[in-house]
Amino acid sequence: MAERLATLVGIYALLGLGYQIVFGQLRALNLAQGALFGVGAYATALTAPYLGPLALLVAPFVAAAAAALAAPPMLRLQSHYFALATLAFASLINLVAVNAEDLTGGANGLVGFGMSLPRGTILAVAVWLVVAAAVIAYSWVFAGAMGEKARLLRDAPLVAASVGIDAALWRFLAFVAGGACAGLAGGFSAALTGVVSPEVTGFPVMLLCLTAVVVGGTRHPLGAVLGAAVAVLLPELFRGLQGSWLLAYAAATLAVVLWAPEGLAGLFMRRRALPIPLAATPVSGGRRLALDHVSKRFGGVEALSDVSLTVDRGEIVGLIGPNGSGKTTLLNAIGGLEPADFGTITIDSMHLERLPAHAIARHGIGRTFQTPIEGETRGAGLARALATGAAFLLLDEPAAGMTDRERELLAGQLRGLRRDRGILLVDHDVELLTRVCDRLVCLDGGKVIATGSPLQVRADPRVRASFLGVPA
Amino acid sequence: MAYALVALGFVLALNASGAVNFAHGDLVVLGGAVAVLLAAWLGLPGFLLLPLVALALAGAGVLAAHVAILPLARRPPEASFVATIALAAMIEQTLTVTMGAAPRTAPPFLGSGAVTIAGVPLGLQPLAIVIVGAILVVALWFLLERTQVGRRMRAVAADRHMARAVGIPVRRYVTLSLALSGALAGIAGFLLGHQFLVTPTQGAGHMLKAYIAVALGGWGSVPGALIGALAIGLFETFVSAGIGDAWASAALYVAVLLVLTLRPRGLFGEPVGQRA
Amino acid sequence: MSIVLDTGDFSVAAGEIVALLGANGAGKTTTIESILGFRGGFRGPRAIRLFGEDVTSLPVERRVALGIGYVPERRRLFASLTVAENLEASSRLPAAQRRRRVHEMLAAFPMLGERPDARAWLLSGGQQQMLALARALMDRPRLLLLDEPTLGLAPVVVADLFARLRAAAAEGTAVLLSEQRASLALGIASRGVVLNRGRVVRLASARELANDPHLADLMAGG
Numbered sequence: 009m010a011e012r013l014a015t016l017v018g019i020y021a022l023l024g025l026g027y028q029i030v031f032g033q034l035r036a037l038n039l040a041q042g043a044l045f046g047v048g049a050y051a052t053a054l055t056a057p058y059l060g061p062l063a064l065l066v067a068p069f070v071a072a073a074a075a076a077l078a079a080p081p082m083l084r085l086q087s088h089y090f091a092l093a094t095l096a097f098a099s100l101i102n103l104v105a106v107n108a109e110d111l112t113g114g115a116n117g118l119v120g121f122g123m124s125l126p127r128g129t130i131l132a133v134a135v136w137l138v139v140a141a142a143v144i145a146y147s148w149v150f151a152g153a154m155g156e157k158a159r160l161l162r163d164a165p166l167v168a169a170s171v172g173i174d175a176a177l178w179r180f181l182a183f184v185a186g187g188a189c190a191g192l193a194g195g196f197s198a199a200l201t202g203v204v205s206p207e208v209t210g211f212p213v214m215l216l217c218l219t220a221v222v223v224g225g226t227r228h229p230l231g232a233v234l235g236a237a238v239a240v241l242l243p244e245l246f247r248g249l250q251g252s253w254l255l256a257y258a259a260a261t262l263a264v265v266l267w268a269p270e271g272l273a274g275l276f277m278r279r280r281a282l283p284i285p286l287a288a289t290p291v292s293g294g295r296r297l298a299l300d301h302v303s304k305r306f307g308g309v310e311a312l313s314d315v316s317l318t319v320d321r322g323e324i325v326g327l328i329g330p331n332g333s334g335k336t337t338l339l340n341a342i343g344g345l346e347p348a349d350f351g352t353i354t355i356d357s358m359h360l361e362r363l364p365a366h367a368i369a370r371h372g373i374g375r376t377f378q379t380p381i382e383g384e385t386r387g388a389g390l391a392r393a394l395a396t397g398a399a400f401l402l403l404d405e406p407a408a409g410m411t412d413r414e415r416e417l418l419a420g421q422l423r424g425l426r427r428d429r430g431i432l433l434v435d436h437d438v439e440l441l442t443r444v445c446d447r448l449v450c451l452d453g454g455k456v457i458a459t460g461s462p463l464q465v466r467a468d469p470r471v472r473a474s475f476l477g478v479p480a
Numbered sequence: 481m482a483y484a485l486v487a488l489g490f491v492l493a494l495n496a497s498g499a500v501n502f503a504h505g506d507l508v509v510l511g512g513a514v515a516v517l518l519a520a521w522l523g524l525p526g527f528l529l530l531p532l533v534a535l536a537l538a539g540a541g542v543l544a545a546h547v548a549i550l551p552l553a554r555r556p557p558e559a560s561f562v563a564t565i566a567l568a569a570m571i572e573q574t575l576t577v578t579m580g581a582a583p584r585t586a587p588p589f590l591g592s593g594a595v596t597i598a599g600v601p602l603g604l605q606p607l608a609i610v611i612v613g614a615i616l617v618v619a620l621w622f623l624l625e626r627t628q629v630g631r632r633m634r635a636v637a638a639d640r641h642m643a644r645a646v647g648i649p650v651r652r653y654v655t656l657s658l659a660l661s662g663a664l665a666g667i668a669g670f671l672l673g674h675q676f677l678v679t680p681t682q683g684a685g686h687m688l689k690a691y692i693a694v695a696l697g698g699w700g701s702v703p704g705a706l707i708g709a710l711a712i713g714l715f716e717t718f719v720s721a722g723i724g725d726a727w728a729s730a731a732l733y734v735a736v737l738l739v740l741t742l743r744p745r746g747l748f749g750e751p752v753g754q755r756a
Numbered sequence: 757m758s759i760v761l762d763t764g765d766f767s768v769a770a771g772e773i774v775a776l777l778g779a780n781g782a783g784k785t786t787t788i789e790s791i792l793g794f795r796g797g798f799r800g801p802r803a804i805r806l807f808g809e810d811v812t813s814l815p816v817e818r819r820v821a822l823g824i825g826y827v828p829e830r831r832r833l834f835a836s837l838t839v840a841e842n843l844e845a846s847s848r849l850p851a852a853q854r855r856r857r858v859h860e861m862l863a864a865f866p867m868l869g870e871r872p873d874a875r876a877w878l879l880s881g882g883q884q885q886m887l888a889l890a891r892a893l894m895d896r897p898r899l900l901l902l903d904e905p906t907l908g909l910a911p912v913v914v915a916d917l918f919a920r921l922r923a924a925a926a927e928g929t930a931v932l933l934s935e936q937r938a939s940l941a942l943g944i945a946s947r948g949v950v951l952n953r954g955r956v957v958r959l960a961s962a963r964e965l966a967n968d969p970h971l972a973d974l975m976a977g978g
Contacts, residue, residue, distance in 0.1 A: 037558065081741035087557075088500070092695045093740050095688060096733040103730045211684055215565060222562045255577070258569035265563045266551055330882075330910040378908070408907055411779040411936055413972045436910065628844065628851065631837070635845040638834035645792060645828065646846035646891065647820035700836075 011132050012200070017233075017240045018135035019196045024221045024232030025142050026189025029182045031218075032226035033150060033158040036179060037091040040078070041217050043098035044071045044187040046105060046209025048194025050112060053204040056121040063125065064134075064195045071191020074101075075184045083179045098214065105206035117205025125199035135196050139233065142189065146229040167377060167389070170343055171396045172369035190217075219261045225271030234272045293372040293399045294355035296320050297342070297430055302351035302361075304334075304341055304454075311337045312348065313454040319430040321399060324422060326441035326462070327434045328471075329451035335434045336378070338451070339402045342432075343375045344368040355400070374398025378405050390421075400430045407435050419444045438466065481613035482672045483689055487709035488620060488702065489664030490690035493541075495637035495700050496657030497549040499560030505687025506571035507544070507662050511537050511669025512586050512678035513575055519587040526589040526670075530612070533670045534663040541662020545655045553640070553654075568683055575680035586673025609671045616664065617706060624702060633657055637700065692736055760899050760930035761791065762805040765956040766949045768930040770898070773921060775941035775962065776934040778951035779975050784934040785829060786954065788903050791932075792826060793819045807898065821848060825892030825929075829903040831884050835877035839868050839887055842876050847894045861890045882913040889920060900924060900931045906940060918944045938975065942966045950974050 023045055030038045048067035056063040082093040105112050112118065126134060150158060160168040161175055168175060198204050207213075216239055224235025239257070246256045268274065297319045304312040312334050319325045327335050340346040342353055344365035353361040360368050369375070374393030393401055403422075407415050415437065422431060422444050435441055441448060441462060448465040450458040458468040465471055486508055493501040514536045518529050548563035589608035594601045624630035636643045636653045644650050669678070669686075690705075693712055697704025712732065720728035761768040768774045778784050791804055793816040803812045811819050820826070834842050843861055847854045862869040865886050871879075876887060885905060892900060902921070906914045921944060925931050935941035942948055948965040950958035958965070958974055965971055 031558075035556075035558070037561070081737060084744050085740055086744070088699055089695055089740055089744060091500075092691055093737055095691070096736045099688070100730055100733045100737075103726060103733075107726050107730075215569065218562060218565065222558075226558075255570055255573035258566040258573065262548065262563055262566040262570070265559055265566065269555060269559060330912070405908065411972065411975045412938070413975070414779065436908065628854070631841050631845040634837055634841075635834045638836050639832055641794075642828060642832040642834065644816045645794075645820065645826045647817045647848055648845075649817045 011129060013240060013244065015132040015135050015196070015200050017236050018132070018139045019193045019200065020216070020220055020236035020239055021139050021233040022135070022142060022196070023190050023193040023217050024224065024236050025139070025146055025229060026186035026193070027217050027221050028146070028227060028229065028232055029189075030179075030186045031221060032231075033155075033162070034179060034182050035162045036182070037087060038094045038183065038186065039091055039214055039218075040075075040094040040098040040101075041186060041190050042211065042214025043101040043209045044075055044190040045194040045197070045213055045217070046204075046206075047071045047074050047101060048191030049198040049204045049208045050105065050118070050194075051191065052125070052195035052198040053118040053121045054111075056124045056198075060124045061126050063121075064192070064199065067195025067198075068188040068192040071194065072184045072188040074191075075187030076180070079180050079183050083176045083183070098209070098211070102206060102209045102211075105209045112206070115206060117203060119203050121204075122199065122202030127199065131196065131199055138192065138196075143229045143233070150227075166345060166365075167392070169345065169365035170369050170375035170377075171392055172366050174364075174366040219257075221271075223261055223264045223271055225273030228271075228273040231271050231273035238272070294321075294358065296356060297373070297400045297432075298352075298354050299338075299342065300352045300354070302338075302341060302348045302353060304337060304346065304348050304350075310454050312341060315351070315451070315454070315456055317449050317456065317459065319400060319432050321428065321430045322426060323446040324426050324431040324433055324444055326445035326448040327432060327451065328436070328438065328441060328448055328465075333451040334454040335451055336404055337454075339375065339404055339432070339434065342368075342402060343373060369396060369398070372397070372399040373402065374400070375402045376404055376406060378408065394425070398429070400432070401425065403431060403433045405435050406433070407437050407440055415440050442466065481610045481710070481713070482668045483693065483709040483713045484706050485613055485616060485664050485668035485671075486686055487690045487693035487697075487705040488617065489661040489668070490687075491694050491700065491702055491705040492620075492633075492657050492664070493549075493661040494694065495702075496633065496654045496661075497545075497553075497560060498637075498640070499549070499552075499557040500564070500691070501544065501549070501658075501661070502561060502564040502687060503544055503548070503568040503571060503683075504564075504661070504665055504690060505685065506568045506575075506683035507537060507540055507665035508669040508672070508686045509575065509678060509680060509683045510540060510571055511666030512673030513579060513584070513669075513680075514666065515586040515670040515673055516579075516584045516678055526587045526608075526674075529587065530589070530667060530670065533666045537666025537669075538659040538663040540666070541658040541660070542655055544662065545658035549658065550651060550654060568687070572680050572683055579680065581680060583677035583679045584673075585677055586670055588674045589671060592674070605671075605674050612667065612671065616667065620660075620664075620702070629656075692732070696736070696739060758808075759805075760807060761932065763787070763791065764803050766959055768899070768932050770930050771925050771928045772947070773925050773931040773933060773945045775938075775945035775948040776932055776951065777936075777938050777941060777948050777965075777971075777975060778934075779936060782951040782975070783954035784936075784951055785903055787951065788826075788901050788932070788934060791819075791901060792816055792824065823895070823898035825895070825897030825900045827885075827888045827892045827900070827902040827905050829907070831888040833876040833879075833884055833887055833891070836875060838873045838875055839879070840872040842887055842891055843894055846891045849895060857894060861894060865890050881908060882910065885909060885913065885917065889917065893924065897929060900929050902931070902933045904934055904936065906935065906937070914940070938965070938971055 023041065027041045030036050048071040051070035052063045052067045055066045059066065078097050082090060085093055106115055157168065157173050161173060161178060165175055194208060197208065220235035220239040221232055223238050225231025242257050242260060264271065299315055299317050302312055302315045315338060327338065329335050337346060341348040344363055348361055351361065352359060355371060358371065360371060374396050376389040376393050390406065407418055410418065419440060425431060433441065433445065445462055447460060448462045449456055450465055450471045458465045458471045490501065490504045493504060511533055515529055515533050518532055544567060548567045549560055552559045552563055588605050589612065590604045592605060594603050624634060632648050633653055636648060636650050640650050689712055693708030694705045696711065697708030715732060715735065716728055719731050758770050759767050760770050776784050776787060793814060803810060805811065806819060806822055834845060837845060840858055840862065843858045844854060847857060849857060862872050867883050868887055868890060876884065879887060905917060921931055921933065933941055933945060942962045942965055945962045948960060948962050949956055952974065
């Protein structure tokens, strides 16, 4: 009995660990983890008569394959839509389990395969060895730079893209790796019970997994183990309550959510996460960033119209213009966050205009944003852009929110960076721009209305009218 | 049309709390169960039970707000999501323990017979569902778009922090939204409970359909939820007549995946966008 | 002049514009939010008196009802509501007065009056800032709190905004304006409060501060 419970805790711990990768690290509300657990269980049950214990190894591959197959259309989706798509995917698996009777035995399920699989103590030891390996692997993967990248993806997906992190690839790998864990857990559970019926693909398994991870802690690997222990052992404690143990379990989950938000792991483990800076690579690459006839529309509004400009390494180009003139949109178009509709964007002869944001970042374009990430200083954004080794920096109002003295410091910093980089600088502080920029470009209504030395541009009557608030 | 009531209640709670209320489906079931119990105790006809059920479930909504939503207002949406999942399990288990797992029949709204209108025989219950549903949808639209209370409910949905800063008592409005949401769920559960019976485990199914309707219609959009729900109803009716219930559900999920693949933000897009 | 706001550290009188100066993280937003009642006393001022009454224990919505208009950092409009709805939802006046007041505000802000039925998130940055100000002025507040309203605005919009603040003050409204760029705010304020690390480090007339060579050091915490 105790051995059986221990095995069960291990199985749910493995399921939960896989879930933490997707839900905890990437904060993607995946509701298919329970169904992938079921896929693993069926895979093991179906192949056990032919493969014996090796059938356990089939489970993670089949579940990972199912996840990989379903993933591509779902990876683009945002939070709630991702949750819904995974839920629909899970419901499909469940329907197949119930209705494809030839394959799955329908509602009766599959029995009689258990003889060919390890049982008892061997199974318990195997499960816990796998759990231990998974905990170590998980800690190792998310301890360093990978953990920092996951944090960026979670808290600031746009920033993550701007430093070259491929969010779609991450989500794909996390989803598949999580699915493999779920599949293996499902295989073990088939070995433990000797029966596989459609219930293993059902929503209650998913609920158990989600609540266990939330109760234990969504990111710390031991949280999954603790959560699994609670999920398995609590029903034993409440055995006297008969059928209402689930009621007690639900109440306990609610209590943890309300009073211990970091989960049980958070109660006695300090988060030691110190952000480790992303590796800096030396500045290399092209000499000139060039935009040629770039246009962009939002609905009926022409946000950028026929914009052409260049930024060479070694110069700072200031981008000015009234609110809504398209400055941020232009930076987004260069960085690939809002791709241009027409025109070309090149570094030397390399075309960037059709590349995704993370690929553009890897070609040497660094970016800062108007709003810093919560808990970070403004300087962190610039440091991160520099750490990518970018040859060209796009800085969106780096001086906003700074005192006059801080502006001075920033100006000095920018002059230092100019030596081997090209900088496109958006700001409203014309005095600051005049002091640090080699050239100014003025946008109005998405069009370039003036370009030249700071003094020339400031003297331009159209610029004065639109931006400086001085009558033309 | 009953789906529409479920989905509208769901979207009201969603907007008020900023988080998916996973217990919404179980509030629907609870509505059916309350109707069954009240009918047994009081023996009143359906149309008199309706306000009682609505009132009882409004109370349940208030309870849900105070247990699983308001205390978690400052935490990430997953917290409320998991809390309401726990609440859903609690409702389901309580119903199983008190009523048993066997299906029960809720009383009809007017009667279970049929009337013939212009030569077409129409069941009284489906007719009642359509009429009650239509009245409630119009009433809800009027509330949200034409009254100060509704405008302020939408302001709370858009930005809770700022809503407080212009003097709106946000907790009271969240509670009110959840009460309305519960009442709509209860009425839907009552109306569905006659034709489709009341079983404690149905909650997740109701919730999933509301979720689909809201996601397809555009997250947080009230008219979108209505259209989404009607589309699901029509889809199920026609497809299940063709290929049977199980595969109709499968087809629905495949359709959802397809739609999301082609339109990652739902059929009608996101109404609340961010600029700059 | 009657004192409208007294935080214990500084006060603002009716008809007066006071600038709240400080660098990023100096505690300007904390100060304004604690006047509104969003935070417990920590870091911010200890006891708050509004209109001669001790409001330290009142919740946000009750304080606002006493007559505070608030323009938060980065505007925070109700994005899915229209321009007119943003104004109306933010008012506590009875229905008839409320509607009349919406029309008045739309007439007073022509760039809003042109498109009263546009959703707030479709407005340009300058229009959004004007809507945020109009929303705060709906119930004719006796105290107007603005948290870095000039952030990201073109000079021509800043000039319009400041003109409207002067007009509000001329009608007797007390105005507290937080701003990082001292030179900008001191051009409109009569007095300035300099914050550093959550504390008031200097309290002086605007002219005195504008001519103070050590102002930058004070703000930067040197």
